[in-house]
Amino acid sequence: MISLRANRRDVAVGARAMVPWLAGIVPFGLVIGVSAAHADIPALAGWLTGPLIYAGSAQLATIGMLNAGAAPMAVVAVALIINVRLIFYSATMARYWRGTPWWWRLVAGYLLVDPSVAVGLEGYRQLGRDRGHAHYLGGAVLLWVCWLTAIGVGAAAGGGLPASLHLEFVIPLYLAGQAISKLADPALRRAIFVAAAVALLALTAPLQLGIALAIAAGVAAGLTVRPAGPTRSSRPLQPATEIPR
Amino acid sequence: MNAWTVILAAGLGSFLFRLSMIVLFGRITMPAYLERAPELVAPAAFAAMAATGVATICLGLGIGRAAAPLVAVSVAIIAVLRTGSPQAAILAGMPALWIATALLPS
Numbered sequence A: 001m002i003s004l005r006a007n008r009r010d011v012a013v014g015a016r017a018m019v020p021w022l023a024g025i026v027p028f029g030l031v032i033g034v035s036a037a038h039a040d041i042p043a044l045a046g047w048l049t050g051p052l053i054y055a056g057s058a059q060l061a062t063i064g065m066l067n068a069g070a071a072p073m074a075v076v077a078v079a080l081i082i083n084v085r086l087i088f089y090s091a092t093m094a095r096y097w098r099g100t101p102w103w104w105r106l107v108a109g110y111l112l113v114d115p116s117v118a119v120g121l122e123g124y125r126q127l128g129r130d131r132g133h134a135h136y137l138g139g140a141v142l143l144w145v146c147w148l149t150a151i152g153v154g155a156a157a158g159g160g161l162p163a164s165l166h167l168e169f170v171i172p173l174y175l176a177g178q179a180i181s182k183l184a185d186p187a188l189r190r191a192i193f194v195a196a197a198v199a200l201l202a203l204t205a206p207l208q209l210g211i212a213l214a215i216a217a218g219v220a221a222g223l224t225v226r227p228a229g230p231t232r233s234s235r236p237l238q239p240a241t242e243i244p245r
Numbered sequence B: 001m002n003a004w005t006v007i008l009a010a011g012l013g014s015f016l017f018r019l020s021m022i023v024l025f026g027r028i029t030m031p032a033y034l035e036r037a038p039e040l041v042a043p044a045a046f047a048a049m050a051a052t053g054v055a056t057i058c059l060g061l062g063i064g065r066a067a068a069p070l071v072a073v074s075v076a077i078i079a080v081l082r083t084g085s086p087q088a089a090i091l092a093g094m095p096a097l098w099i100a101t102a103l104l105p106s
Helices: A008-038 A043-053 A056-067 A072-082 A085-097 A102-110 A114-127 A129-158 A167-180 A186-201 A206-223 B003-023 B032-061 B067-083 B088-103
Strands: none
Touching (some): A008 A043, A008 A056, A008 A114, A008 A129, A008 A167, A043 A056, A043 A129, A043 B003, A056 B003, A056 B032, A072 A206, A072 B032, A085 A114, A085 A129, A085 B032, A102 A129, A102 B003, A114 A129, A167 A186, A167 B032, A167 B067, A186 B032, A206 B032, B032 B067
């Protein structure tokens, strides 16, 4: 049974549980907004990646590849490859949403992304299934509002900043930072190095197809590393260091 | 296909991914080895796009002016390795880019 009115306190607790994640998420939203403002696409189209795609790294790839003149199908393919993990999140939450009304599954499913899954799962574990719905929605809606606001602020502010600041360099630096911070994990390290190397080798590939090729090569290389001890997929997501990718 | 339809298609596909297992729960099971793939995708994508982005900017500037972005990337990498924080890449890399651009001969 979905009763948000009866579980207002759980909605508020879910929203509070999302707050630590916002420290890492809001700057990322600002970066996407700034990059959308400087990209060669309509400003509204750049902002719309927020509510439509609603996953940071896929949004960034979409904006960057459209700006670089990549083939439309290549852009869609790369965005969807990056978002394949959403299928696994969908499978994770499906057990809690079985038997719920369709409207709930559509709304809750739309809000699925890394932080909302992490906060939502914690709510279901602590509060049980019925109260967990309210907890999930409280965190997920706060995340959605903050994400779209951050992109909007970044887009509005970024458009007025001078070219001498070289803000086109923000995205490569941000992406490099995200990749390098994950080098401690052997599988991720191999995936990162192979992906970067293939991307450079395929730099002249037409329509930015080299990026899709590099991602596929990196993932394939990472899968060749045997996980040590417990699988990393069983490790819970942590706030601040993760982003709504 | 223009930018609008690309974004719409990527958004629709992402929404279908989100709904997929909620709708198909119990009817499909994932192969075990593929469970590790999703966490590899984003870092691989970040690395590929970062390498492409830096290389494209450097090639666009030409050999003489590519030193500043390369210095900035180097500073960013060192900052992330020393702090462990991905945000350090921008916090250290952008000031390094501005300083290198001002100081290095073009």
